[in-house]
Structures are given as C-alpha cells and as structure tokens.
Amino acid sequence: xxxxxxxxxxxxxxxxxxxxxxxxxxxxxxxxxxxxxxxxxxxxxxxxxxxxxxxxxxxxxxxxxxxxxxxxxxxxxxxxxxxxxxxxxxxxxxxxxxxxxxxxxxxxxxxxxxxxxxxxxxxxxxxxxxx
Ligand code: HEC
Numbered sequence: 001x002x003x004x005x006x007x008x009x010x011x012x013x014x015x016x017x018x019x020x021x022x023x024x025x026x027x028x029x030x031x032x033x034x035x036x037x038x039x040x041x042x043x044x045x046x047x048x049x050x051x052x053x054x055x056x057x058x059x060x061x062x063x064x065x066x067x068x069x070x071x072x073x074x075x076x077x078x079x080x081x082x083x084x085x086x087x088x089x090x091x092x093x094x095x096x097x098x099x100x101x102x103x104x105x106x107x108x109x110x111x112x113x114x115x116x117x118x119x120x121x122x123x124x125x126x127x128x129x130x131x
Contacts, residue, residue, distance in 0.1 A: 045123025
C-alpha cells in the first residue's frame with residue numbers, strides 16, 4: 001500500500017528566454033573574449049550578425065532594423081558610446097546567449113556555439129568604432 005501522498009516537487013529551471021530581464025552571471029564582466037579580435041574573427045562575426053541580428057539591430061547596429069522594437073530604440077543601439085561601460089564583452093556574450101523576454105530579444109544558445117557568439121561579440125563591439 002502507498003502510505004501518504006507523494007509530496008516531492010520537481011523544480012524545473014526556467015529557461016533564460018522567459019526571463020523578463022537579462023540573465024547575466026555576476027562574474028560576466030570578468031570574462032574576456034577567448035578569440036583573437038582580428039580580421040578573420042570580425043569577418044565571421046559579421047556573417048552571423050547579418051543573418052541573426054541585423055533584422056532588429058540594423059546594418060550599422062543603430063537599432064533600426066525592420067523588426068526593431070521602436071519603443072526601445074536607444075536600448076538597441078549597439079553604437080552608443082555611453083552604453084559601452086555597462087556592456088563589457090562578457091556581458092554582451094550573455095545578453096546574446098540568454099536573450100530576454102521583455103522587450104524581446106531571442107536567445108541564441110540553442111542555435112549558435114559559444115565560439116560563434118564570441119565572434120559576434122567581437123563584431124558587435126566593433127560597431128561603435130565604425131561610427
Ligand atoms: C527580435 C529582435 C532582436 C534580435 C533578432 C536581436 N536583438 Fe539584440 N536586442 C533586442 C532588443 C529589443 C534589445 C533591447 C533590450 C533592452 O531594452 O534592454 C536588444 C539589446 C541588445 C544588446 C544590449 C544593448 C545594450 O546597450 O544594453 C545587445 C548587445 C544585443 N541586443 C545584441 C544582439 C546581437 C549580437 C544579436 C544577434 C545575435 C541580437 N542582439 C539579436 C532585439 C533583438
């Protein structure tokens with residue numbers, strides 16, 4: 001006979017994608033890009049940027065792609081020098097890796113490798129200097 005109800009509850013980790021805010025580990029700012037930031041890395045990063053990011057962030061990273069959220073144009077502007085301080089490489093990595101729900105940015109951990117995301121980080125960070 002079964003004695004009593006089963007009370008154990010399974011805790012299912014919430015996918016990062018459903019988080020309203022960014023999911024960024026406390027140590028993210030200390031993580032450096034493991035890739036050399038050279039022409040080859042930037043060219044690879046640009047290819048992924050064009051296919052995965054440009055529709056929202058725009059060809060120059062100004063946050064003005066066709067699928068951009070107009071209410072968050074300033075937050076989507078990757079070229080804004082004033083936002084550089086809060087976006088070191090490791091932080092940008094996790095923003096891309098985990099995404100966020102509101103305003104919506106997709107998570108890319110299921111379709112890109114870490115190395116691919118680091119290449120995108122290098123390219124995205126280079127957009128400021130290209131202004
Ligand atoms: C569906 C649209 C969409 C796509 C696709 C998208 N993003 Fe975003 N992204 C956003 C939105 C919206 C924000 C602003 C979130 C906020 O308000 O903090 C954002 C913010 C960011 C930020 C933070 C900027 C800052 O100053 O805080 C970075 C970095 C970023 N995106 C990089 C990327 C990269 C790189 C890609 C491609 C791999 C990408 N995004 C794809 C919508 C998108």
